[in-house]
Amino acid sequence: MWKNIEAAPADSILGLTEAFKKETNPNKVNLGVGVYKDDAGNTPVLKSVKAAEAILLEREQTKSYLPISGDPIYASSVQKLIFGEDSEVISNGRAATVHAPGGTGALRVGAELLKKFNSQAKVWISKPTWANHKGIFAAAGFGLAEYNYYDAANMCLDFPALVASLEAVPAGDIVLLHACCHNPSGVDLNEEQWKQVVAIGKAKGWIPFLDFAYQGFGAGVEADRFAVEQFAAAGVDFFVASSFSKNFGLYNERTGALTVVSPNREESVVAMSHLKVTVRVIYSNPPAHGGLVAATILSDPALYQQWLGELNDMRERIVAMRTALVDGIAARGVDRDFSFIKEQRGMFSFSGLNDDVVKWLRDNKAIYVVGGGRINLAGLTSANIDYVCDAIAEILK
Ligand code: PMP
Numbered sequence: 332m333w334k335n336i337e338a339a340p341a342d343s344i345l346g347l348t349e350a351f352k353k354e355t356n357p358n359k360v361n362l363g364v365g366v367y368k369d370d371a372g373n374t375p376v377l378k379s380v381k382a383a384e385a386i387l388l389e390r391e392q393t394k395s396y397l398p399i400s401g402d403p404i405y406a407s408s409v410q411k412l413i414f415g416e417d418s419e420v421i422s423n424g425r426a427a428t429v430h431a432p433g434g435t436g437a438l439r440v441g442a443e444l445l446k447k448f449n450s451q452a453k454v455w456i457s458k459p460t461w462a463n464h465k466g467i468f469a470a471a472g473f474g475l476a477e478y479n480y481y482d483a484a485n486m487c488l489d490f491p492a493l494v495a496s497l498e499a500v501p502a503g504d505i506v507l508l509h510a511c512c513h514n515p516s517g518v519d520l521n522e523e524q525w526k527q528v529v530a531i532g533k534a535k536g537w538i539p540f541l542d543f544a545y546q547g548f549g550a551g552v553e554a555d556r557f558a559v560e561q562f563a564a565a566g567v568d569f570f571v572a573s574s575f576s577k578n579f580g581l582y583n584e585r586t587g588a589l590t591v592v593s594p595n596r597e598e599s600v601v602a603m604s605h606l607k608v609t610v611r612v613i614y615s616n617p618p619a620h621g622g623l624v625a626a627t628i629l630s631d632p633a634l635y636q637q638w639l640g641e642l643n644d645m646r647e648r649i650v651a652m653r654t655a656l657v658d659g660i661a662a663r664g665v666d667r668d669f670s671f672i673k674e675q676r677g678m679f680s681f682s683g684l685n686d687d688v689v690k691w692l693r694d695n696k697a698i699y700v701v702g703g704g705r706i707n708l709a710g711l712t713s714a715n716i717d718y719v720c721d722a723i724a725e726i727l728k
Contacts, residue, residue, distance in 0.1 A: 343462055347699055356697035358718055362710040363699045365514065365678055367577060367645055370712045377580045379638035383627035387620075397616050399607045401430025401588075405622040408629035409588040412552065413543060413559050413571055420563045424596035427603035429610055430617040432585035434544045434574025435463065440589045441540060441570045442471035444609045445505060449538070455496075455506045457481075459703070461514045464507060464542070478506065481516050486671045486683055488518045497528060502536030510571070511555040512545035512677025515705035519549065519676050522557055529561040532569075539567070544574040547642040548649070549676040552578075566594050575625050577678065578642055584621025645709075649678060652711040659720030665727045682706045688726055696722040 341349065347363040366374050400406060406428035407421075414420045431437035445452065454468040457480035465475055478500070479492035500506055508528070513519055520528065532539050539562050549555045562569045568591075575586040591606060593599040610616070628634045657669045672680045684692075684704040692698040698719060700706055711719060 344701055347701060351699045354697050354699070358715075359697035359699070360710060360715045360719055361699050362706045362708075362719075363701050365577070365707055366582060367580065367649075367678065367709045368712070370648065370714075372712050372714070374580065374582070377638065377641045379628050379634050379641055380579060380581065380624055382634055382637070383624045383631075386627055387623055391623075394619075397430070397619050397622075399610050399616050400428070400603065401617045401622055402619070402626055404630060405430050405626040406588070408626045409573055410590065412546065412629060413556055413573060413590060414563060415553065415556065415560065418560070418563065420592060425563075425594065425599050426590050426592050427599050427606055428588050428590040429603075429606050430622045431572075431587045431589050431610075432614060432617055433576060434542065434572050434587040435467065436585065436614070436617075437572035437574070437587040437589040438464070438467045438540075438542065439471065440606070440609055440613065441572055441591070442468050442473065443613065444591070444605060445538070445540075445570075446471045446473065447605065447609070449503060449505070451503075452538075453501075453504045454540075455500055455504060455537075457507070457509065457513070459515055460507070460509075461542075468507070473505075476504075480513075481518060481681070486518075486681065487674075488520065488524070490520070490524055493520075494527065494531065497531045497537075498535065500535060500537045503538070505538045505540050506532065507540045507542060508558065510541040510543040510546070510558045511549040512679070514544070514677065515679050515701070515703065516681040517672075517675025517677055517679045518681070520558070525558045525561050529558075529565050532562070533565045533567050539569040541569065541571045543571050545577055545677045546573070547578045547639075548646055548678060551646075552639065552642070563592060568593055568598075575621065578645075579621075579625055579628070579638070581621045581624065584624065585618055586621030586625055649708045652708045652716070653680070655713075655716050656708070656711060656720065659716060660723055660727075663720055663724035663728075665724050667727060678707055678709050680706045680708055684723070688723075691726050692722055698722055 351361045409428050410421050420426050431440050453476050454473045455476050455478045456464050458477040478496035482489035546555045571590040573588045576582045591602040628638050653673050657672050682704045689700045
């Protein structure tokens with residue numbers, strides 16, 4: 332069957348990890364894949380997760396199937412996290428949440444659901460966006476279009492161009508937005524800008540689909556939900572894909588959720604019925620462990636506080652590495668101003684390093700950066716920061 336078929340290319344980001352594993356240079360640094368690392372370069376299991384797992388080990392009575400939509404406590408915990416405990420969306424029953432296998436699974440379930448009822452729509456993605464967005468929506472059969480987002484010349488958000496793009500999106504089309512910590516640029520909208528985008532969405536009648544993969548990595552779990560709150564307040568239909576890979580460190584447990592928000596309870600019940608049909612034919616029901624861990628933490632006040640503390644530590648370490656990188660490069664006498672990196676949010680930064688520099692760093696210093704210059708700040712540690720700053724200074728001076 333495969334004799335005359337060309338091999339598919341490796342995934343651009345996960346392929347880099349494979350190459351990194353084979354790298355023999357002892358000084359090697361991986362600034363590629365989007366995984367949090369602590370200052371020792373490890374991706375440890377959070378203490379709050381370990382504590383929840385101990386509770387589950389004790390309490391677990393069965394490995395029987397979860398419901399199609401997952402554990403109801405998980406769904407209600409996710410809703411409190413993404414909307415806030417006192418949100419009217421929750422009290423009015425306007426949200427339907429299913430536990431999905433990771434943020435990727437949530438995006439794909441959302442895509443399949445939309446395709447069923449909105450097959451002629453186009454999906455608008457930011458320029459640039461996380462590489463897998465295109466693949467996920469194309470695989471569900473959607474045509475794609477890009478909206479303007481990043482100003483590469485000035486390394487910031489091009490808000491006028493974003494507004495112009497979003498005003499031209501036809502009613503019924505789907506607009507995929509990064510709720511916070513835009514991947515790959517690290518450049519987010521401020522609150523005023525979000526309000527404008529929400530007003531445009533409501534006026535034009537396009538369907539917002541918020542990818543919420545980094546709640547807590549921007550400015551904290553509450554501040555990071557601003558966009559979600561604004562779309563909720565607008566009373567429009569919208570989708571939220573949550574991922575708990577990063578903020579709970581549950582990468583390999585494939586823990587995420589898709590939440591479909593409707594203008595009222597009656598429509599939300601209909602949305603849930605179709606969500607279940609959609610899930611049933613893809614993976615039938617979700618894997619339990621990660622969701623049970625997250626639900627245990629989110630519904631226990633002490634574990635919740637412990638988790639918030641751990642999440643804050645992760646966020647603060649990344650901010651510290653942004654500062655160390657910018658100041659370290661400047662201290663080595665590089666003319667170019669990298670201070671914009673301090674303004675960016677989340678795990679990633681568009682560093683402004685071009686593909687020639689990216690290649691040089693890999694070939695000469697074993698520093699791995701994704702093509703286009705996206706850096707995972709969490710790959711920097713107090714042990715490798717000087718090495719990385721020296722290397723960048725050497726090629727740029
Ligand atoms: N959306 C964005 C923007 C992401 O960066 C990621 C993870 N890299 C995901 C979704 C998917 O997350 P998960 O690993 O939970 O599928």
